[in-house]
Amino acid sequence: MARPKHPKPAIEAAIQYAEGRGWRYKPSGKSAHAWGALLCPHNDGDCRCGRFCRSSIWSTPKNPETFARQVRQWVDNCIHAHQGSDDENL
Numbered sequence: 001m002a003r004p005k006h007p008k009p010a011i012e013a014a015i016q017y018a019e020g021r022g023w024r025y026k027p028s029g030k031s032a033h034a035w036g037a038l039l040c041p042h043n044d045g046d047c048r049c050g051r052f053c054r055s056s057i058w059s060t061p062k063n064p065e066t067f068a069r070q071v072r073q074w075v076d077n078c079i080h081a082h083q084g085s086d087d088e089n090l
Helices: 009-019 064-074 077-086
Strands: 024-027 036-039 054-059
Touching: 009 024, 009 064, 036 064, 054 064
Parallel strands: none
Antiparallel strands: 024 036, 036 054
8 A cells, every 4th residue: 555645745755755765654553643654774773872763754743844854864864874985985
């Protein structure tokens, strides 16, 4: 089954950005306040203590553009996103 589209275009674009880098969408439970969650493909406890390996996506954040920027930062700040770049400079 296909993932539902997020109602805010900026957040939908950020989710697609994350999915393009291997993150996956998980729907929220029926009683949850979040629209869903993004899960890191690595789920590594060494990557920022595993704190950002699962990030909730809100359906109606106060500022959708700021929240979308935060979603991209979660993805970009994963230690695995930059793993190959350090090896190339040696």
